[in-house]
Amino acid sequence: MNPNSPAQASEDPPASGTPEPPVSGAEAPEANRPPGASAEPGTERLEKAVRAAEAALIEYEIAVETFRVEVENFSRLHHQRLGPVYARLDELEAQIAETVAARTGDPEDIRKADAARGAVLPMPQVEELFFGWIDSTGMLPEAQAMLNEEPVSPPGRVRPSEEARKAYRDLVRKAHPDLAQDDAERERREAFLVRVNKAYADGDASALAALAEEWAAGPLPGPVAELLRSEELYARLEWLARRKEMLADMAAELEESAIGAMLKLAPDDPDALLDEIAEQLLGQVAEREQELARLREGEQE
Secondary structure: OOOOOEOOOOOOOOOOOOOEOOOOOOOOOOOOOOOOOOOOOOOHHHHHHHHHHHHHHHHHHHHHHHHHHHHHHHHHHHHHHHHHHHHHHHHHHHHHHHHHHHHHOOHHHHHHHHHHHHHHOOOOOHHHHOOOOEEOOEEOHHHHHHHOOOOOOOOOOOOOOHHHHHHHHHHHHHHOHHHOOOHHHHHHHHHHHHHHHHHHHOOOHHHHHHHHHHHHHOOOOOOOOOOOOHHHHHHHHHHHHHHHHHHHHHHHHHHHOHHHHHHOOOOOOHHHHHHHHHHHHHHHHHHHHHHHHHHHHHHHO
């Protein structure tokens, strides 16, 4: 699977990687006029472009959000699962450097030993104090749980299950705020999608299923009384274009991050990448332990 394949209105978004911006409204498939809408002369084609652009933008938002969740989940799991291994490697590097310095007494070896020891317990910067506890939406659930003295529950895996992914995509397509016809309906949809996004980030398929039942039982939007005027349609297209640019910037930032670049190494199975990295790190730990043992045996001879 190509992580950079376009997110089309009629297709599921890519599993990971930066999604391509949606096609323009003029190039997208035609959309049906809402029931009860009146045809204003000269605006029928413009209306179709707006509806198609809205559908394409929703698909693009889904693709960006699913990638964002994978990036943040990978970052959290990488820190939680592999942090102790990195710490062990740093400690072994310091002990090796200190053993060499004690044997040679060379000023350069002593300097290297001091630097290696400093890397084990560095003075934390402000951003390091919050690493792993704050993301783009604010404080992570683990931090909230700790503050409230609740059990900490990290994500179970980088990519939510296919069941959760399908439920999430279906819900966003149905409940997206851009499909609202008035401010009250938009606010209802926005509040609902906050819960949908939370359930998806947690990989909670059962919660998504319950939300799908809740949405199906909720009030249905009423028909559009009349077609938007051409000036409003043009304004809508301009807003959609700005929104697309903002999402494209967000996607590019995610892809260019260190974690995003790592995810591109295994777009089909990011969870397996963690296991591969862990195996490599454990191999390095074993090598450093053997090296340290040889150095210490040499001291005793």
